[in-house]
Amino acid sequence: MAEPRIRKNFHQASWDEPIVYEMSTPGVRGILPPDVDEAIVEQVGDVAGRLPRGTRRASPPVLPELSQKHVLQHWIHLSQETMGSNLSNDLSEGTCTMKYNPRINETLAQDPGFAELHPDQDPTTVQGILEIFHKFQKVCLEISGMDAVTLQPGGGNHAVYTAASIVRAYHAARGEADQRDEVITTIFSHPCDAATPATAGYKIITIYPDERGIPDLEAIRAAASKRTAAIFMTNPEDIGIYNPHAAEITKILHSVGALCFYDQANANAFLGVARAKEAGFDMCHFNVHKTFGTPHGCSGPATGALCCRGFLARYLPVPVVESDGNRYWLDYDRPENIGKIRDYLGCAGVVLRAYAWTAMMGPRWLRECADVSVINNNYMQKIMETIPGVSSAFQGNGIARQEQIRYSFEKLKNDVNVGSEDMNRRMLDYGIPWFWSSHHPWLVPEPMTLEPCESYSKDDIEEYCAVVRKVAEEAYGNPAFVKNAPYHSVIHKRIHEEEFDDPDRWALTWKAYQKKHGRI
């Protein structure tokens, strides 16, 4: 293997950009709204002036006043101070599946035939977009093996919350709502598998892994009872280990009358390889913005596709897109539905892009996504485990990892007191985006979770490993230097971070900052 090239002379754009309010000059305008026709003004007069006192705004809102050029310039600067995955080696954000987001799909989303549709238009005038919804629904059903799906949830966690609402409705319909007040999850499942059922009113029982990193099957068996409403579990879990007991778990839960929800946020590992249906689950979800190549948008807009078996379809949020093969319509006539989760049909732009993405993949290339993702990940693991100070969770347990891995800088931390966050800040200096450590609690100490999905090349993987190696070497040579990084990022190391937890010092708006930090 040739020595990988790393970006030794990198520097991210750093504009020392002021806050927009600091750029304001009274009287300057950025855009002018269209004037009202004089005949209208003549006829109706000053309508705002007729608003009662206390209802009409007493003084104009304090907004910045900038010319159009300066608005454009400011936000382009801010964009350049942001490291999107389309412009960087972003296998950094493990669990997030940072795929290439094709430009053609952005072109399609700007088409007036989509962008200029109102969601309450008569269904006869939106047959094209309804057809796209319906066709993408079929893709989700085929990949999961389920019978029905809603695309209304606005993200992955929202889909899992929707599943929790359906669990509640299902048991209520059977008269067991009060009896079944517990949901089981596993600690390496995403936090939403605990938090969303809790929001829906459930007590949470968390299962920890056995010595090989697999959720303890006996602990699940012991936890399952007549009080169990459902299990919410991710597979493969965030550490990349496939849970081989998935089918056994669903049998255990079903035997006590509980439902089984499969969190498929990590679906990239098994497109066309394994499905929720065969493992016996009643519901599952996909993060459309991850698995189906749509942009993450700094954290949304997104879509969670919630799939279920036929017997749960009656609870799906309304409306549901239906078709007879020729015509498409919205079905509201579902008396047992759980209510709405999000307005309208969901994030239609995400669905449109995902449809276009899958149309370009077809069965063969979807499967190739999975194959290349797991090969990439294993290739990377083999290199990473040769780096001094780096290990992986449950290293050496003999289990091949799927699409992602949680690494650990525990040894580095013990040796020279350089941990995950220090590594993260210094790696920025080589053009690597901020990596995902782990959700809390940090069961794997000093974590780094990486996911080299199919969009990343062999060179990308080797470059990434070379940067980790370089920074680990720097840490052993000069730990203080690494701990004070970054030097070539947008900004320098933050100080007084404890203020973020202090109500007297934190500032969520410019006005609060000016007040609390003595600027006015």
Add this chain to the structure above:
Amino acid sequence: MSRTHDVHPYIPNSEPRVKRQMLDFLGMESSEDIYREIPEALRFRGTLDIPEPILSEYRLQRHVEALLKKNRNTKDNLCFLGGGTWKHHVPAVCDTIIGRDEFLTAYVGDAYSDHGKFQALFETSSMLGELTGFEACSTPTYDWGNAAAIACRMASRTLGRKEVLFARNSGPSRRSIVHNYCLPDIAVREIAYDPATGLLDLADLQRCLNADTAAVYFENPTYLGTIETQAEEICRLARSVGALVIVGADPTSLGVLEAPGLQGADYAVGDFQPLGLHMSYGGGLGGFICTRDSKAFVGEYPSLLFGICETSTEGEYGFGEVFYERTSYASREKGKDFIGTCAALHGIVAGVYLALMGPQGLVELGEGILQRVAYAKELLARIPGVKIAFDSISYSDFLVDFNGTGRTVADIDGALLDFGIFGGKDVSKDFPVGQSALFSITEVHEKEDIERLVAALTAICR
């Protein structure tokens, strides 16, 4: 004969020699050496039954554009639909910023390599706070309904009370979302509105307020298209039992309507969509929540909160996560509700829009919309059988009563389609108003557009 491709443009390591090299390095034959971890009974051994790929970008574009041509859009037709998604002018600068790959494709990076994302959302919060009269503001929620529902749960936790009063003249989707969210432990009681004015029935409110009322939720402008002129009185009544007040607001109206925070409310919620986002068949949504800046309020947000700080370089701003321990990312089921990927990009664009408009732009926008709506109402009311439902000033949305025409709204809207007009939303199933429709007029409606609507309705209702 079509060429067989063995490499996909989106998958660099699909190139067979590269893939072989990587497998050789691993000592593996194929990916099956990795999938061996999946028990055979759980394997899917078929081929996915989905359409064969359209590998050429050109053909893909043709294919999708052909589907989109089946839609009738609001550029070629005249649209009078509002009620939660509105047709406003989207400034070109907003379109430029939303399309930047840096913002478009970033995700959860911290405020070093993603410093710009944090600053952009901090600035949106700052402007929104000024608009609504508050000093704390969350990162975007899924949509307005979600923001309203979260605020109800926040208020319940802040006061330890278990009942929310929800104004019945609010949006039906938001009502449904709030009911779903509150179901486990908060009772949602609905407050009537006055059928003559469309405004909240204060007597009913007074009857329902009690020592267990956590919050009163009302919208201004109301969903049914009236401006709630009793806002201060509602806040006063709520305060008399120690309850909090949540106001759902159309942010574009806040150039002319008083800030909820200055009228005595404790929360303002609403949607970013009218601030520089295309309607995109309902995909343009993104909610906001603003509150007072104290631990009792801020400590109950489930959302990420972005705050400003200093760095080791004098005069340089940094940003970070405020009170992260609250979130479900940090504390799983012990966090406040749950947080996830919502609509950050739309929040960023809303900031661009507000900075473009500035204070004067927002005032002119609001004044112009009030005048256009007043003009439309006057003209529509002259059509025989057509009435304007409530005698009040309206901002953008207003209810048109067709009961006197003997026609159904469905019928009228169907006929309007032949004129290239998308008529008002039929609310007859959601409210006891008979055959009435919610129309919407914004700054994109010129005098001739309004007159075209009036002429078409005159012909249809004759």
